[in-house]
Amino acid sequence: MTEKLVIIGNGMAPGRMLEHLLEAAPDRYAVIIFNAEPRVNYDRIMLSPVLSGEKAFEEIVIHGDGWYIKHGITLYKGHRIVAIDREAKTVTSDHGVTESYDSLVIATGSVPFIIPVPGKDLPGVLTYRDLDDVNAMLLAAQSRAKAVVIGGGLLGLEAAAGLKERGMDVTVLHVMPTLMERQLDPAAGYLLQKAVEARGIKIMTKANTKAIFGNGKVEGVELMDGTIIPATLVVMAVGIRPSITLAKEAGLEVNRGIVVDDRMRTSDPAIMALGECAEVGGHVYGLVAPLYEMARIAAARLADGEDRRFVHSDTPTKLKVTGIDLYSLGDFADGEDREEIILRDASAGIYKRVVLQDNRIIGTVLFGETADGAWFNDLKKKATDISEMRDTLIFGQAFQGGVSSDPLAAVAALADDAEICGCNGVCKGKITGAITGKGLTGLDDVRAHTKASASCGSCTGLVEQLLKLKLGEAYNPAAVQPMCGCTSLGHDDVRRLIKAKGLKTIPAIMQELEWKTSCGCAKCRPALNYYLVCDWPDQYADDYQSRFINERVHANIQKDGTYSVVPRMWGGVTSAGELRAIADVVDKFEIPMVKVTGGQRIDMLGIRKEDLPAVWADLGKAGFVSGHAYAKGLRTVKTCVGTDWCRFGTQDSTGLGIRIEKFMWGSWTPAKVKMAVSGCPRNCAEATCKDVGVVCVDSGYEIHFAGAAGLDIKGTEVLGLVKTEDEALEVIVALVQMYREQARYLERIYKWAKRIGTAEIKRQILDDTSKRKAYYERFVFSQKFAQVDPWSERVSGKDKHEFRPMASVGFAEAAE
């Protein structure tokens, strides 16, 4: 005879239990579910993406209506059980439905904790628990008004991020000094706060809520210290409590949760409990992994299957806010018998900490880069002795095994006269001599005594390695973010070593710097190719196979595999003849889209690769050359019409823009470089958000740099004012050359400038005339090899193979 199984609650834990049970004993039970929520089983963990708009509710449903029908399960939606009669073995819902059971499973989950302050019941005060809460928040968010989230834990931060994403002005109140203090150490809490604040969310720590106030609805929150924060929505996310009232009223043993044994049985043998409402071995759980383990055990017991028992284990915590990577696991408090390994990279916002006891991992906090979380978790679970890999443990799994990973080998092999610090001209011998001779012990000492690494700082990694080499374990340098998985060296180290060791080919770099892969990867090869092009313009043969396709075929690849073509229009000026030539090309090659770009020129999109050389040939006849719209190189110089036409113009901005573009086109740079010249401070060419910009004034030319108007928006900084066009050109060229020589591949000018510091750039470009002239000369020299129009080269037959298929086969057979 089929037994009757009644389940109270339809969350993730009982849902998973049913899946296991249906697999093990499909026909044994007639299943009846009472769900207080009026809907099917869904993935509660994914509510945050629903709130932020990254997912729709339909996408997070685990079991749709059809699933219940298919398995013959009766689901009472919107029925809350109000009584359990253990004598009669029945349950009764608030709608008056009574069902009898042979086995009963209580999975009532948890209820949000409401802090007992005045105003907690005002309309506009919500919790964050189920889909109804999310819908209410979404409704409130339409106002795009102010919201306060009380609680800086996992749920609170996810709610805050979601509300912010929906356009609200969000403040998070957290009672402790750092966020997520139960899962994170203070250092990671600090980084998390910075990352959350960077999204425009305000955070107030040590914020004790005194009252929520408002007349008929929420108007704001008052703190203990008297601070008033206006808000039309307050979300309480201060924690959850197991929902145990029903079990308690039925006379079952309860403590913090419903007490169950390690097979999920309550004090009544016919009743089991699982999920967030259950307490096993003194623990209650809120994360999904242990809840799923409970589900597996409960199903096994119901099916009289394997004798599986619940064992406590730590579960990692992850934050589900797009763009913030956070992972925490286990115990990470300091202790006398504990040791820790820490890696920090301030500029990349990375923090990793592994806590060890007896050479075994007991806790991990990862921020900014969490890919190795699972690996650390595994080592912890298996209690692996890590002493063998201790030195490289913190770098993660990719760095284990392999013998070649002595990061000091490359530096040790350097000759004494190899230049380490390019800014101040300091060689290796001078630094190592000072370390031993003067008994230096740290980076600051080396900076003070030798000036190495005291200017732009890009050689810091190498100086630290020299310290390590001389001082051994006594010195512990901060870890460097490697270029990619192929090396443990960072970009700056590689750039310095290319110069110091005179490395002039990619294979030479890979050999001398002990690359871990045979021929690199798509991350390091383009970077190395650029560094070599920049450093040895007259000697290095550009390796086209190490260039991204756009730079290899001098056009922009589109999503459908066709290309777009943008010819140069110097300073954004064109003519009837040029426009006519473009029109003819568009007609002849049936180019599907013609678009004016943001850089004052014309883009032809949808060109087949095979047609590119013919398109360029026609454009070339009209005098066009490549606009390098695809290049990590000089893109456009936008201009306004200046003194030629404009009644406000103070200088010939169009002329200067064209002059700069004609001087600098063809140069390769670490990332794209966009420029503009405006004829007066009204700034019609929008020069103040460019990589380099000029704003003309009566007294001369104000040189701007380090602006951004893409992923980041940032106004430029003023480098200085010069009196003549010639000076303006010299300063701009020198600045770009300094950037070319120092920046990391794909690093835009504003990021490089932030790293180096505006003061240092001004010092080298404006104050130090000989430095400026040297930069200028090196750029001019490099241009001799760079200013070749790649389109006309290819029209004359270079790289023919790129544009033609190797063969056409099989067509005859198909025609038969």
Added chain:
Amino acid sequence: MNWIAIGAIADIPRRGARCVETPQGKIAVFRTADDQVFAIEDHCPHKGGPLSQGIVHGVAVTCPLHNWVISLETGKALGADEGAVRTIPVRVDGERLFIALEALASKAA
């Protein structure tokens, strides 16, 4: 197997690729740094990007559209991504290259 000539190994640059057009779509033929030759469908399992246009490293290619890394030996996506393209048998006879089009032909039939 029915081997069809497609050209010579020297037609393909080292760490590069060329396309072979067939009625069933483009095939990308790769030549690695150590002169191994592989052929796979020119169609990334992610969003259909032309793999022949990617950067070749080791025995893998990185798709130019969204940087998936595809193994040239197995056609499978490497790393965290999941998906695969079909591989096409290649025979190197001295300098000459041949591919077996049977798989494609059977698909057409």
